[in-house]
Amino acid sequence: MFLHENLSVQDNGRLAFCGRDTAELAEQYGTPLYLLDEEGIRQRCRLYRDAMAEYFGNGSMPLFASKVLCFKRIYEMVAEEGIGTDLVSSGEIHTAVKAGFPMEKAYFHGSNKTDFDIRYAMDCNVGYFICDNEWEIVEINREAEKRGVQQKVLLRLTPGIDPHTHQAISTGKVDSKFGVAIETGQAEAFIKRVLTLKNIELKGYHCHIGSQIFDYKPFTDAAVLMLDFIAHIKEVCGYQAEELNLGGGMGVRYVESEPQIDYRENLRGIAALMKERCAALGISLPKILMEPGRSIVADQGITLYTAGGLKEITGFKNYVSIDGGMPDNPRYALYQSPYTVVNASKADKPADYVCTVAGRCCESGDLIQENVSLAKPEKGDLIAVLATGAYNYSMASNYNRIPRPAIVLVDKNGRDYVGVRRESLDDLLRNDI
């Protein structure tokens, strides 16, 4: 009935998540509440891990993109499933280290790593830096020299691919703020410079074209372009990249009108085309890395809210007010992201009440979704927003001094446990003088 496998309707008409009554979980932990399907997340890690090993071989591996969901427990899970991670800040590095993540499998991103970040990442023995620009490579080289080490580096390049996704999540076009452009010749000049740096061990290149991409053509276009570039650099500099990181961006189904992607099949298709291209270019296939984020966790999570108000503006629209909003999920306010909303207390009833789901902040733009259909709520009904595992908790704020919700995981035996405690009112004052 519902979008994802971890959702079902119980005999009492209520929504279940991983076989657990959402009303019971809400009763125990309060709302708003983030719920995560631990086994579902692990399965996606394994899917990417096994498919990449099978289709690309050569030590190829997925890296979980930390920015989509960062807390200690997720690093334990990712480490147990044997995959790597990418990180974009000292805060993410610190979280991974504290969770005992094997840092040799960590790749450090960011378009403006501060000098502190660079030192901290080296203190923590982060395996690879993914370098964005010239100032940064100079600083990495300087710091590595001071420590008498060789730092492994990938260079972030912009292949000039438009993945036809939302502007704010399109990152691989030539005028992007990320990386160095291939088209303008700047990438080639950059590589020549990097190859002269004594304390940099250049391992290869990185590109990330954007997010929420359903068609796999943009990925193969980018991959082929990168392989052509690898062959070109081999010819002009005698340097062949050992590793090629293709970034993340595989789409996720948020609403029924979006397709369900077969990730394994996509990887098979991308690998086949890349191998063909390598043969044509006379180069060996590099070790391939990918950075799936959203497609590992988004549909493995939901958020539960309590309906606290219903406003029917005669002749205009209906609002359902919930006890959360843009502080725990800013994505509709940021880029009109679509979501499916369900009345979890009446999941067996027809979803025939058209309304706008509004948050509790003092902003008219604080909406979770406009004009969605759900069973008409009564006061106290549980409202579930589906596929909130990615870019919700990690983007959460304390706007209006609202504490962040808890994250509760349900494991494969149906046992629930807290991954992140709910913030208390005193937590909000922790740093106030």
Ligand SMILES: *Cc1c(COP(=O)(O)O)cnc(C)c1O
């Ligand atoms: C955001 C991002 C990802 C993850 O993207 P998803 O769409 O969540 O898979 C991977 N790599 C880089 C460099 C990113 O910026």
